[in-house]
Amino acid sequence: MRQLMTGNYAASYAVKYAGVQVIAAYPITPQTQIVEKLSEMCAAGELKARYINVESEHSAMAACIGASSTGARVFTATSSQGLAYMHELLHWASRARLPVVMTNVNRAMAPGWNVWADQNDSLSQRDTGWMQIYCKSAQEVFDSILMAYKISEKVLLPTMINYDAFFTSHTEEPVDIPDAEKVRDFLPGLRRGRIMDVDDPCAFGTLVAQDTYTEFQYKIQESMQDAKKVITETCAEFKSIFNREYALTEEYKMSDADEVIIATSTMFETASVAVDELRKKGSKTGALRIRYFRPFPSEDIIRALSGKKRALVLDRNISFGAQGIFCQEVLAAAGGKGNMPAISGVVLGLGGR
Amino acid sequence: MKMTIPREELMTKGHTGCQGCGAMLAMRYALKALGKNTMIVIPACCWVVAIGPFPYSALEVPVFASAFACAASTAAGIKAGLEMQGKREINVVAWAGDGGTFDIGLQSLSAAAERNEDIFYFCYDNEAYMNTGRQRSSATPYGAWTMTTPKDSTKNEFKKDIDAIMAAHKIPYMATLSISEPEDFIRKVRKGMGIKGMKFFHILSPCPSGWLSDPSDSVKIARYAVETNIFPLYEVENGEKYIINKKIARKKPVSDYLKLQGRYRYLNESQIKTIQEAADKNWRSLLKKEEFPDT
CATH class of the missing domain: 3.40.50.920 (Rossmann fold)
Structure with missing residues (x-):
């Protein structure tokens, strides 16, 4: 079904269709509409997720990390200063190998205050171990979020979906919203890797000495390289179901x-x-x-x-x-x-x- | 006498805590109370080191290491993730030191308390940044020496009253715990297990290497803290109903507590008097809160 919607609402609907279970977010322009809409969907029971109204972006990402460590599908959204405030935890999410998915609406860094499009926010997070996508349209925002869950859950690295403040976030475009059942088939919610489990108690992220730290970093680099193949395969599968084509x-x-x-x-x-x-x-x-x-x-x-x-x-x-x-x-x-x-x-x- | 302390040990040998560390006993007792159906978030603090290096763990429950400032929000996320998958009965615990609670972690703790997250928050309070080598925190008491409150300038401010701050959040349950009172410790944690919402526990945790005390004195120092009213044992329900767990008929002078610790060796008589007066005042205020919950 084709609907007229902004990039921000396209993000909200994608999160709903992806069956996200935990959302933790903090308001910041021009992202806020995404999480307002999600909050509304949760309140209406349209989306069965727990919405955590955290007190900062740092805690938003911390809560996403915690929830993801239990195997739940999670989402947050931010922009600019909010992304910068999360910086420490961006490293945490990727090094903990958690498939967190986040949208970042690209907005200029202060001072001076400017809420318009600028990529210095997300590009400053280049080396945090996140996959980063830059979208050109509301449709691509929607599709990229669905694909991001699939890719992240295979690669076990988080994905940041970026798009331009206002040009995409607040501009209405026709967006093709697919059949929910088709999305479920595409995104069944299978997750690789270990999760927090009382029947299989493990310690995650504790001390790692000089002898093994490099090996963990190597595995992240290896996964990031392998991700190209996973992305290409996922795009091909997406095309076969939804008939829209994407690539790197x-x-x-x-x-x-x-x-x-x-x-x-x-x-x-x-x-x-x-x-x-x-x-x-x-x-x-x-x-x-x-x-x-x-x-x-x-x-x-x-x-x-x-x-x-x-x-x-x-x-x-x-x-x-x-x-x-x-x-x-x-x-x-x-x-x-x-x-x-x-x-x-x-x-x-x-x-x- | 009927023993109330479970035999089960969920903290195993091989932890890397210092000799005489109060926080090791605290974890042992907390896990005895909480049992196997528990997950623990540990931010930067002594305990994330004490658990041992990869691939080992001294705890037989799942542990997630979090960043320093966000133990409470990480635990809230874990609880939400579990609940959304139908795993409702798991005790989710944030286990932080005083730095991660009184200082850098206060924002996320306050927010989790305001949202009344259904988690347990334990602060093992050794009254300074002991893991980085004994630097002052806002939990460091008046008159104490640390590496950043050196001998000519020991701490001139009083300890932040974290318990009053948490009580002001009107959380369903909070309590102070002492490693010298394991029965009381376990009883109160168990009581928390029957309460939905935020549970906050404050444990005074003697630290021989930071307090410059004899490792064999740790339990004694914790007991003296209770018996001098430096660290009274009490519970608060909904931020209003105070229950004092131990009223000492013949309380000890604070000097008995202070003189067991090298960190207080630069105190003069007038400073000891100041500490005594502060302890007495706090105690009177606590009695008043217990007697008149509406004031």
């Missing part, structure tokens, strides 16, 4: 292009319009979207850029003292590879500009 990256008019605009989230849509305009003027331009930031799809990006003349990376974020963060990552992926275009970057659109 997305390409627009790339096959004959000699110059490429690389962008993320809603900026990719703008880039696609620019591609059409430039093509009218005779340029052979294409656009490439980086959908997954972690695991970073280096192989797909190298394949897409191979043989192109030049590439421009658009970054709605900045690593002060260096440059745009996606540009850095693309340069690192292309480094030392043959047949790569000249890659440059531009920082733009900060704080919703």
Whole structure:
């Protein structure tokens, strides 16, 4: 059924369809609508979940971690300062190997106060061991959440689903809401790994000395690499059931292009319009979207850029003292590879500009 | 005499606690009361070390190590996760030191208390950051030496009154516990098991390496804390009904308690008098609360 809804409500409905059991959240603009809607669904009995009104984002993630450790499916949502306040526990969720799923509505960091689109919040969490997706539409938000549970529960690493403040969070778009039964078939709620169990008492996350700490980190890195395969398989299964196609990256008019605009989230849509305009003027331009930031799809990006003349990376974020963060990552992926275009970057659109 | 303490041991050999550690006895008694159907969240504190290194555990119940500030919210999450899967009868415990309770963990504890989460929160209070080597916390008492309240500047502030703070949350049940009174300890934990909602337990936990006391004196020091009214044993129901568990006919002077501990060795007579007066005042106030619950 197609319905007109904002990115935020698309997130709420996806959480409902995913059969989430515990939600813990703290309000922050522009995320708040997601959890307001969820709270309403829980109160109406439409969603059988426990909704915990915590006192901070730190506790929101702590409660999600606790609930996930028992095998329950959990959700939280945040933005900007809230995500920064969670930082310690982002590490905790991934290193405890818990399939927590969270949406982060990309919003600028303060000061000064700005509630508009900017990716410095989530990109500052790059090294916390979370898978990160950047969505371009409300439909993609909905679909990505469903897939994220499946992927996270297989890989045993958490997923953060990011999308632009207001451009996606508060803009109504047609969203195809699938049949609940189909979603249940796609997402049956099977979970790998050990959980907290009084009949099989284990200690989780206690002392790990020098002799084994590296091995645990290695296993996370290994899982993150393996996740690419799981993501690809999950996208294929999703397509076979719901007939919508996703991958680690997305390409627009790339096959004959000699110059490429690389962008993320809603900026990719703008880039696609620019591609059409430039093509009218005779340029052979294409656009490439980086959908997954972690695991970073280096192989797909190298394949897409191979043989192109030049590439421009658009970054709605900045690593002060260096440059745009996606540009850095693309340069690192292309480094030392043959047949790569000249890659440059531009920082733009900060704080919703 | 009828023994009320269960024989079952859920804390095994091989913990890495210090000799004479009060928190080890506290866990042993708490688990005797709670039994096997229990899960424990332990934030950063001595006990997350004491449990032993991976892949071992000195406890025969599931343990989840949490970050420092969020023992209460992690436990609330565990309880919610279990309940949503129909596992309603499991005792979910947050087990934190004084730093994780009085200081960095107070926000999440206060919130869990306000929401009346159906969990047990135990604070084993050794009155400083002992796991990091004895630094002052807001639970450190007046006049005590720590590494960050050194001899020329011992702590000049009184201990934060965490029990009054928790009582002000009107939680269904709270109690102070002493390792010198195991029967009382276990009885009160068992009483908490029959009550739905937030249960808070405050245990004074002697720490030989931090209090500079003889490890063989730990139980005695805990007993003296009760018998001097430095740490009275009482319960509070719904933040209103105070029940004092032990009224000492001939209470000891606080100096009996203080002189067993090297951390108090820099006290002068006037400071000892101050501590005595504070203990007496607290006791009078407690008696009043018991007698006039509405005031």
